[in-house]
Amino acid sequence: MGNQNNSYKIKLGIFVSLGLVLLFGMIFLIGSQQNLFKSTTTVITHFNNASGLKIGNQVRFSGISIGTVDNIEMLNDTTVKVVVMIDTDIKKFIKKDSKASIASDGVVGDKILMISQGSQTSKEIVDGDAIKSFEPVEFDQIMTSIQITAENAEVITDELATLLWQINNGEGTLGRLLGDEGMAENLDKTMENLKNSSQGLEENMEAAKSNFLLRGYFKRKEREKEKAQKEAEEAAKEAAEKLQEEKK
Numbered sequence: 001m002g003n004q005n006n007s008y009k010i011k012l013g014i015f016v017s018l019g020l021v022l023l024f025g026m027i028f029l030i031g032s033q034q035n036l037f038k039s040t041t042t043v044i045t046h047f048n049n050a051s052g053l054k055i056g057n058q059v060r061f062s063g064i065s066i067g068t069v070d071n072i073e074m075l076n077d078t079t080v081k082v083v084v085m086i087d088t089d090i091k092k093f094i095k096k097d098s099k100a101s102i103a104s105d106g107v108v109g110d111k112i113l114m115i116s117q118g119s120q121t122s123k124e125i126v127d128g129d130a131i132k133s134f135e136p137v138e139f140d141q142i143m144t145s146i147q148i149t150a151e152n153a154e155v156i157t158d159e160l161a162t163l164l165w166q167i168n169n170g171e172g173t174l175g176r177l178l179g180d181e182g183m184a185e186n187l188d189k190t191m192e193n194l195k196n197s198s199q200g201l202e203e204n205m206e207a208a209k210s211n212f213l214l215r216g217y218f219k220r221k222e223r224e225k226e227k228a229q230k231e232a233e234e235a236a237k238e239a240a241e242k243l244q245e246e247k248k
Contacts, residue, residue, distance in 0.1 A: 051136040095122035101134040
């Protein structure tokens, strides 16, 4: 009987010891996640919409967890105050012009608070500093935008299908134009006439240059052109010489 009691006490002691070890392990794990055993710094930011953020959610910087959300307070109907506790060792990397934003941890994960990197010239934050924020984009807004885009694409697709059907069946202005052989011949003739007219214009210009009454006009134009070209060459030469003198 005594051996059974001793065996029972030993088993009970082992069970209690394992329970205590498990309890302390859970406390340490939770404390590590909540920064209970580290030196922390308080940072404040404000949002118009907290977008489902909760106390205890993670705070991340450059993709790593640096703290947790400590408090969420509704200041008025348009402002939500969010207080976060971050690891003091990370404080030196967060600048006064860093900004906070709310994001999701995965597609359907918990909300997290993201802190962006600030500029190198800005000073690091101190305990109790407030940083600016980006307003979160709601999932409903994204879905609404996608829906509008899909509806617009559907309308455009229907209109393109109607246009192609009209072209294939020779309907509409474009369909008749593409399907009418006479229209195509007329376009060819029009292009040929334009080409001939252009050639005739060049011939008339050459004839005008040889005309006695207009010969002086064209010669004067050529002299003005030669004079302008000569002045440009002289100006370029002077600029080159001046540049060489400055280098010396």
